[in-house]
Amino acid sequence: MSVFNEILFFFAALAAGFINAMAGGGTLVSFPVLLALGISPVVANVTNTVALVPGTIGGMWAQRKDFVSQRIRLIKLLPVSILGGVAGGLLILNTSEDAFRSLIPYLILMATLLLAAQVKIKNWIISRIGHAHTEHHNPAIMMGAVFTAAVYGGYFGAGLGVILMAVLGLVTDENLTRLNFLKQALGFVINLAAAIYFAFSGKVDWMVAFIMIFGSLTGGWIGGKLAGTMKPEILRWIVVTAGLIAAVAFFIKG
16 A cells, blocks of 8 residues: 555545534545545445544534433434444445445435435424424334434445434434434444444455544544534535535446
8 A cells, every 4th residue: 555545545534524523424525535546345335434433423422411311212222223233234245346336326326415405304304393292103113214224324324414314303303403413323323333343344454444543533523623613514515516426427437
């Protein structure tokens, strides 16, 4: 591995950590970089997951005051989040490189469109919360919906935060701030479960992962510091544009 590639891995993870802290969608930046630098698709995906998990801790820590209000719900949803994350990890590790390569443009496009629709989804949730008074959904439906989102998170993960926000907005009646904490916490658990599973799979490129861990931690810290001074909407559309370009490039590459 050249020093130049190591620098690119670091800055890709730094950008992803920063983007995740500010707006979400960091995987849409770091994952294509890994592929462009010659990492095989499945190895790139699992390495990226392992590397970016530490960078998400800051966002959850910043909202820790909401933990008490969500403790019971979080405990209830932890098992299905862990199982779903591991199940998604199991799926990706049993997907051939060629099969996953053919899915990449569709996965990136779907994640990009989710990110583009993030504000509309959030507005829908706010509208729904405003008209809801009691949580009347069957717990089995809530756990099933979160499990499905967790499987996706373990398999690919880009756009997981938007999916979780939509799912939780549909099956719970909670204010947006507390819902955001629950989304952050469950996303962290899902990615951590998948990352731990990947760590024992033999598929992680640990040299790249360690470089990227430092990058994602640095980017997450910078993003946390600048969160109140920069408009996340601008960054979100930059990431959406990058995601669309990446998706088109992979479609053309075939």
